[in-house]
Amino acid sequence: MRVLLTGHQGYLGTVMAGRLATAGHDVTGLDSGLFAGCVLGPPPADPPGHRADLRDVRAELLEGVDAVIHLAALSNDPLGALSPELTYSINHHASVRLARLARDVGVRRFLYASTCSVYGASGGDDLLGEDAPLRPVTPYAESKVRVEDELLELADDDFTPVLLRNATAFGFSPRLRADIVLNNLVGHAHLTGEVRVLSDGTPWRPLVHVADIADAFAAMLDAPREAVHARAFNVGGEQNNLTVAGIAGHVVEAVPGSRLLITGETGADPRSYRVDFSRIRQALPGFHARWTVKAGAVELAEAYRTYGLTQADFRERFTRLAWLAERRSSGTVTAELRP
Ligand SMILES: NC(=O)c1ccc[n+]([C@@H]2O[C@H](COP(=O)([O-])OP(=O)(O)OC[C@H]3O[C@@H](n4cnc5c(N)ncnc54)[C@H](O)[C@@H]3O)[C@@H](O)[C@H]2O)c1
Known part of the structure; x- marks a missing residue:
């Protein structure tokens, strides 16, 4: 297939581009390059x-x-808080505009x-399926809910939107992110010897390895239309529904000599949810999330050592x-986040 991959120079996009090329797809990227230079280790082949x-x-x-894979976005809650207006203009309006253009020129998927942050404060210990109520608690998560709603309105006989609700990613990508929970905790442990949890450690977080996300998207390109048309899918595996304290425990094991410190300084966190991933396994019989958090922590610790994370x-x-704050203040991106 000819695939347009937005956000191809981001954390997920860099791994996904390689995965799609291996599957034989003809991939073209689209990215404003905000993080193109945020590379750990050998530079990736874009x-x-x-x-x-x-x-x-x-x-x-x-x-x-033939198909668009749309990753480009301001990609987390702190970025969303930087400017809710920008979050809505990029994540919401520009995404829906892209989908309309795609549909109008005959892109099929x-x-x-x-x-999974769309579940936000849905809380509790129950496993949340795709039909659970959506309770976004940040502009970032709200922007995702709005796009989901509008994409479903665009679905027709020739245009198949599919909503992939990824759990929080972890694992090594050449364009690293250290601001997601496992990557962050392993980095902190590697650099300081402390695994520092700022909350009380009780919130549930579903996690998924970046390579498993790439596999899920690749499989979604090939899936029969009737299995995926205008449907939402949680992307991940139940084995990686962990509390923050549970995640931290794996980090202590992966980074020799590190010790756990639960400070509780940020208090209770309203974002807490456990997620059911059975729908994606039913729709994509070959797919299951292979990576455990334990293995991901070891992989990250090795990469940080090998490539000398500072x-x-x-x-x-x-x-x-x-x-982005640094690039804005040095004038290499504008206030509207244009390079
Ligand atoms: N990483 C996760 O844990 C996670 C979990 C769930 C969902 N997601 C979603 O997956 C997608 C990719 O996440 P990521 O972790 O790779 O984030 P990332 O920040 O590493 O990558 C996002 C990419 O989008 C690009 N981008 C941002 N604004 C743009 C604009 N206006 N025009 C063109 N390009 C622009 C950036 O330059 C960057 O390369 C995002 O939509 C994110 O919300 C990520």
Whole structure:
């Protein structure tokens, strides 16, 4: 297939581009390059791509494309808090605009990177399936809910939107993010010897390895239309529904000599949910999330050692909010986050 992959120079996109190429797809990227230089280890081989802002995409770019995989976004809660307005203009309006353009030029499948954060404060110990109430608690999560709703309205006989609600990702990608829970805890332990949990450790977090996300999207391209048309799927596996304290326990094991410190300084966290992943396994019989958090912690610790992660890069280059704040203040991106 000819696939347009937005966000191909991000954390997930860099791994996904490789996965899609291995599957034989003809991949073109689209990214404004906000984090193109945020690389740990050898530089990745990017597919051919457009250096463009999602807000400026024109229909020509989508002509001849069979499927769009849409990852580009301000990708977490702190970025959303930086500017709710920008979050809605990029994550919501520009995403829906991209989907409309895609539908109008005859793209048949549109895979959307949503998030399990849409369940937000749904809380409790019950496993949440895709029909559970959506209770987003941040502009980031709210932007994802709005896009989901509008994509479903665009579905028709020729256009198949699919909503992939990814659990929080973990694992090594050459374009690292250190601001997601496991990557962060392993980095902190590697650099300081402490596994520092700022909450009380009780919130549930579903996690999924970046390679398993890439596998899920690749399988969604091939799935029969009737199995996936206009449906939402949680992406992950039940074995990786863990409390933050449970995640931290795996980190202590993976980083020799580190010790656990639960400070509780940020108090209770309303974002807590456990997720049911049976629907995606039923729709994609070959798919299951292979990576455990335990194995991911070991993989990250090895990568940080091998590539010499530094404290400065951990705090800035690999922390999306800090990196953008620095680039804004040095004038290499505008206030609207255009390079
Ligand atoms: N990483 C996770 O834990 C996770 C979990 C659930 C969902 N997701 C979703 O998956 C997607 C990818 O996440 P990620 O972790 O790779 O994030 P990331 O920040 O590493 O990558 C996002 C990419 O989008 C690009 N981008 C941002 N604004 C743009 C714009 N206006 N125009 C063009 N490109 C723009 C950035 O340059 C970057 O390369 C996001 O939509 C995110 O919300 C991620």
